[in-house]
Amino acid sequence: xxxxxxxxxxxRWWVNPNWWIVILTAxxxxxxxxxxxxxxxxxxxxxxxxxxxxxxxxxVNVGLGRVVAGEPLLSELSLANSGKTPAKNVxxxxxxxxxxxxxxxxxxxxxxxxxxxxxxxxxxxxxxLSAFL
Numbered sequence: 001x002x003x004x005x006x007x008x009x010x011x012r013w014w015v016n017p018n019w020w021i022v023i024l025t026a027x028x029x030x031x032x033x034x035x036x037x038x039x040x041x042x043x044x045x046x047x048x049x050x051x052x053x054x055x056x057x058x059x060v061n062v063g064l065g066r067v068v069a070g071e072p073l074l075s076e077l078s079l080a081n082s083g084k085t086p087a088k089n090v091x092x093x094x095x096x097x098x099x100x101x102x103x104x105x106x107x108x109x110x111x112x113x114x115x116x117x118x119x120x121x122x123x124x125x126x127x128x129l130s131a132f133l
Contacts, residue, residue, distance in 0.1 A: 056087035 013019050059082045065074040081087045097105050
């Protein structure tokens with residue numbers, strides 16, 4: 001009968017340099033994926049900013065004429081293209097509502113066709129109107 005051979009002790013995994021290469025390669029791959037996500041987000045933000053920068057902008061100037069009791073209120077409205085690209089097919093919808101002091105406008109204009117949804121409001125207070133009297 002042969003004597004039992006002593007068990008060969010396997011070296012620990014961290015002693016083998018191949019495992020360190022695997023760990024470092026995996027960590028580089030994770031960081032590369034995170035960097036790709038960050039770069040993709042930056043690209044999206046730059047494209048959005050460029051779109052906003054290049055789009056047409058319309059400036060609305062409202063000039064208020066004399067305010068006289070019992071007479072129509074005349075106002076001059078001018079639109080100016082201030083964007084880097086020209087504004088085409090500009091549509092202007094305007095509604096005038098008589099609002100008493102301390103009240104708020106109703107903002108419901110269903111009698112117009114199509115119904116208006118207000119997006120820009122210019123409000124005059126009595127103090128600002130007194131400068132034109």
